[in-house]
Amino acid sequence: MEMKKRITEELGGRKPTEVVELLLDSCVTADGELDGLSEDFSALEVLSLCNTGLKSLSKLPKLPKLKRLELSDNALSSGLDVLSDKCPALIYLNLSGNNIKDLSAIKGLHKLASLQSLDLEEDEEDEESWREKVFELLPQICFLNGFDQDHNQAPDDDDDDEAGPHDDDDDDDDEDDEDQGSEDEEEVGLSYLMKEGIQDEEDDGDYVEEDDEEEEGDEDALRGEKRKRDAEEEDDDDE
Structure with missing residues (x-):
């Protein structure tokens, strides 16, 4: 498919100023x-032009917000200097699979102050040098090609997303809090029941004590009546 037609399809009715990512791989x-x-x-941040037969960047428009540019598997050999002017915010550039044989072709990229990662065809005969x-x-x-100067691998793009596994940990913390809350409620419930039981026992004790007092009162009354009868009988005997 021709590139111009592909761009129209990728727009899908949107205005060019609304497009942030544009994938044009393998178009002609x-x-x-x-x-x-x-x-x-003007809002484009990602542009992919892999395997398009691209030989020159002379017609690349100015894309001030472009951060990622994929140019792998093309026929580029020079003319990369224009990138510093056309894409000043570029962070990642993929030039692997092109016809760049001389490192002088990439010298102009030093003006891309924001450039952090570059993919480029290696010299297999003297890779370290x-x-x-x-x-x-x-x-x-x-x-460079996914590794720093000390041969440490570059972090994956998804690492920032994983920084937060976090959600799982938060879920675990929430579950622990819920479990702890349940235990606390259970302890409170047991304490309450035990307290109620103790109160019931105390109430039962008070009830028993009241019964005992009533019984003692009845006994005293009986003894008083008996003493009264005995006194009356003694009076009768004296008479």
Whole structure:
């Protein structure tokens, strides 16, 4: 599919100023030149042009917000200097699978102050020396072909999302809080029941004590009546 037609399909009725990501992989360029891409795509942050037969970037429009540019598997060999002017905010650039044989072709990329990661076809015969030269030419980059100068692998793009596994930990904490709350409620409930039981026993004791007092009162009354009868009988005997 021609690039211009592909761009129209990718828009899907949107305005170019509303597009943040544009994927044009494997579409056909016009004589190795960009076709249909204009400065109207001012909000574009990701542009992928892999395997399009691209030979030149001369018609690349100015894309001030572009952060990621995929140019792998094309026929680029030079003319990369325009990127510093056209895409000043570029952070990641993929040039692997092109015809860049001389490192002088990438020298102009040192003006891309925000560039952190670069993918480039390696010199397999002298890989270590080649890497050192690239880092010397582009001191601003942190990662070359996915590794830093100490051969430490670059973090995945998803690492930031995982930083928060966090959700699972939060869920566990919530479950622990719920379990702790249930235990506390259970303890409170048991304490309440025990307290009620003690109160009931005390109430029962008071009730028993009242019964005992009533019985003692009855006994005293009986003894009083008996003493009264005995006294009356003694009076009768005296008479």
